[in-house]
Amino acid sequence: MFRSSIGTFRFQFADLKTLLAKATPLRSGDQLAGVAAESGRERVAAQFCLADLPLDQFLKEEILPSEKDDVSALIQKQFDPVAFKKINHLTVGGLRDFILSEDCDSDFIASIRYALTPEMVAAVSKIMSLQDLVLGAQKCRVVTKFRNTIGEKGRISVRLQPNHPTDDLTGVAASILDGLLLGAGDAVIGINPATDNLPTARKLLHLMDSIRTKYEIPTQSCVLCHVTTSMELMSENAPLDLVFQSIGGTQKLNESFGVSLGILKEAREQALSMNRYTVGNDVMYFETGQGSALSANAHFGIDQQTLETRAYAVAREFSPLLVNTVVGFIGPEYLFNGKQIIRAGLEDHFCGKIMGLPMGVDICYTNHADADSDDMDLLLTMLGVAGCNYIMGIPGSDDVMLSYQSTSFHDALYLRQSLNLKPAPEFEAWLQKMGVVGKNQLPTWKEDSMRLLPGFAGEFHG
Known part of the structure; x- marks a missing residue:
C-alpha cells in the first residue's frame, strides 16, 4: 500500500501497478481500461508518491508475475544486479534528476541499460515534462x-x-x-x-x-x-x-x-x-x-x-x-x-x-x-x-x-x-x-x- 496527500486530501494506492497507472499523464486508453486517475489531484498525488519511491521497490514487486508471463521472466533474466549498484541509492525522482544532470552522459546511460527494468524507466517518464523527455533522450545514442x-x-x-x-x-x-x-x-x-x-x-x-x-x-x-x-x-x-x-x-x-x-x-x-x-x-x-x-x-x-x-x-x-x-x-x-x-x-x-x-x-x-x-x-x-x-x-x-x-x-x-x-x-x-x-x-x-x-x-x- 502506497500513500500520498495533496493538502487535506489523502490518497491510497493498493500496489505498484495501481500507482504507476494513477501517476500516468491523462490518456483515453487508460480511462477506457478503468485504470486512470479519477482526478488531476489524484494524478499529482500519485506522481509525488512515485517520485519518492526507491528504485529497489521495483525489484521487490512484480506488476505481472513472471511465473505467469514470459515477458516478466525475460525482464528478470535481463536485469544486471552489478550495474544496479551504481543507482540503487536513487529514488524515481532522483533518477530523473540524475539523467538530466551534467554528470550523466551517453556512456553512463549505456552502462546502466540492463540495471533499469522497463517499469523503472516508465516510472521516470511519468514524472518528466516534455522538455525533460527531449533532453533525456538526446543523451542516448544507439547505433x-x-x-x-x-x-x-x-x-x-x-x-x-x-x-x-x-x-x-x-x-x-x-x-x-x-x-x-x-x-x-x-x-x-x-x-x-x-x-x-x-x-x-x-x-x-x-x-x-x-x-x-x-x-x-x-x-x-x-x-x-x-x-x-x-x-x-x-x-x-x-x-x-x-x-x-x-x-x-x-x-x-x-x-x-x-x-x-x-x-x-x-x-x-x-x-x-x-x-x-x-x-x-x-x-x-x-x-x-x-x-x-x-x-x-x-x-x-x-x-x-x-x-x-x-x-x-x-x-x-x-x-x-x-x-x-x-x-x-x-x-x-x-x-x-x-x-x-x-x-x-x-x-x-x-x-x-x-x-x-x-x-x-x-x-x-x-x-x-x-x-x-x-x-x-x-x-x-x-x-x-x-x-x-x-x-x-x-x-x-x-x-x-x-x-x-x-x-x-x-x-x-x-x-x-x-x-x-x-x-x-x-x-x-x-x-x-x-x-x-x-x-x-x-x-x-x-x-x-x-x-x-x-x-x-x-x-x-x-
Missing part, C-alpha cells in the same frame, strides 16, 4: 548496422514506405522512386502489404531487391508481413533482409499477434544465416504502440505506457536494426487528441532510447482523432531535437493503403535542413554520387539523378 549505419549523432534516417492498396508493383516502384529522389530510404524501404501471403510478399521482395542491386543502393528492404511468413520466405531463399514483427509487453498480447519469444529467436537465427548484411548483422525490425494490449484484452490492469515500455524489453533481446512506435495509429480510443499523441511519442522515444533501442517514431494520427498536421509538426520537430533515429517517409504524408496520416519525404527534408541533420553516411554518399542531393542535402534534380528514371517503374512491372 545499428545492416548495409548502412543508423543512429549516429547529427543524422536522421527515413523509412521509405511505398504502400499501395492493391500491392501493384508499378505503383510501389513509383513511390520508391519518389522517395529516393527526395533523399528517403536509408532506414529501410519497407512495405506494409495489403495482403499478407507468400506470393505477394515474394513479388514485393524481388521488386525491392532488383531496385537496390541495380542502383547499388546501400540500404535494406522489408515486407512487413507476419514473422512466420518471413520464415517461409527465407526457407525458399527469397531476398529477405529484415524480419519484421509487431510485439507487445505481455505474453498474452504477443500470443494474440501469433508470436512467442521462441519464434522470434528462431526467426533471427534464420535471418542471420541468410548472410545478406554487410556492415553489421542487426536483422530484426519491431513495431509497437500504446493501446494494443487493451485491444487484445491482454493488459491485466496495467497502464498502456508501462506496457509499451515492457515491449522494449522484448525488442532489445533480439538486437534489432529498427524499432518504432506507431504512436497515433490505433486511434483516439487510446490517444484521444494531438496533445496525448505528442506526449506518448516523446515518452516512447525516451523510454526506448534509455533501454538501448534504436528508436524511430511513426508520427501519425487517424482521421477520426482530434489531431491535425500542426500537432504532427510539433512532435516531428521535438523528436528531431531529441535525436530520433528515424521517421517515416510516405508520399504526401497520406498512406493510401493503411488510411492514416503520417510524415512525408518533405518532412524529413525539413528536419535535415532546419536541424542540420544528415542521412546515414553510406546512403548520403550514394545520394551525392547519384546527384540526387548536394552537400546541403537539398534535392538537386541534376541530370545525374535522372539515371534513376529510365524504365524504373515499367522495368519491374509484374
Whole structure:
C-alpha cells in the first residue's frame, strides 16, 4: 500500500501497478481500461508518491508475475544486479534528476541499460515534462548496422514506405522512386502489404531487391508481413533482409499477434544465416504502440505506457536494426487528441532510447482523432531535437493503403535542413554520387539523378 496527500486530501494506492497507472499523464486508453486517475489531484498525488519511491521497490514487486508471463521472466533474466549498484541509492525522482544532470552522459546511460527494468524507466517518464523527455533522450545514442549505419549523432534516417492498396508493383516502384529522389530510404524501404501471403510478399521482395542491386543502393528492404511468413520466405531463399514483427509487453498480447519469444529467436537465427548484411548483422525490425494490449484484452490492469515500455524489453533481446512506435495509429480510443499523441511519442522515444533501442517514431494520427498536421509538426520537430533515429517517409504524408496520416519525404527534408541533420553516411554518399542531393542535402534534380528514371517503374512491372 502506497500513500500520498495533496493538502487535506489523502490518497491510497493498493500496489505498484495501481500507482504507476494513477501517476500516468491523462490518456483515453487508460480511462477506457478503468485504470486512470479519477482526478488531476489524484494524478499529482500519485506522481509525488512515485517520485519518492526507491528504485529497489521495483525489484521487490512484480506488476505481472513472471511465473505467469514470459515477458516478466525475460525482464528478470535481463536485469544486471552489478550495474544496479551504481543507482540503487536513487529514488524515481532522483533518477530523473540524475539523467538530466551534467554528470550523466551517453556512456553512463549505456552502462546502466540492463540495471533499469522497463517499469523503472516508465516510472521516470511519468514524472518528466516534455522538455525533460527531449533532453533525456538526446543523451542516448544507439547505433545499428545492416548495409548502412543508423543512429549516429547529427543524422536522421527515413523509412521509405511505398504502400499501395492493391500491392501493384508499378505503383510501389513509383513511390520508391519518389522517395529516393527526395533523399528517403536509408532506414529501410519497407512495405506494409495489403495482403499478407507468400506470393505477394515474394513479388514485393524481388521488386525491392532488383531496385537496390541495380542502383547499388546501400540500404535494406522489408515486407512487413507476419514473422512466420518471413520464415517461409527465407526457407525458399527469397531476398529477405529484415524480419519484421509487431510485439507487445505481455505474453498474452504477443500470443494474440501469433508470436512467442521462441519464434522470434528462431526467426533471427534464420535471418542471420541468410548472410545478406554487410556492415553489421542487426536483422530484426519491431513495431509497437500504446493501446494494443487493451485491444487484445491482454493488459491485466496495467497502464498502456508501462506496457509499451515492457515491449522494449522484448525488442532489445533480439538486437534489432529498427524499432518504432506507431504512436497515433490505433486511434483516439487510446490517444484521444494531438496533445496525448505528442506526449506518448516523446515518452516512447525516451523510454526506448534509455533501454538501448534504436528508436524511430511513426508520427501519425487517424482521421477520426482530434489531431491535425500542426500537432504532427510539433512532435516531428521535438523528436528531431531529441535525436530520433528515424521517421517515416510516405508520399504526401497520406498512406493510401493503411488510411492514416503520417510524415512525408518533405518532412524529413525539413528536419535535415532546419536541424542540420544528415542521412546515414553510406546512403548520403550514394545520394551525392547519384546527384540526387548536394552537400546541403537539398534535392538537386541534376541530370545525374535522372539515371534513376529510365524504365524504373515499367522495368519491374509484374
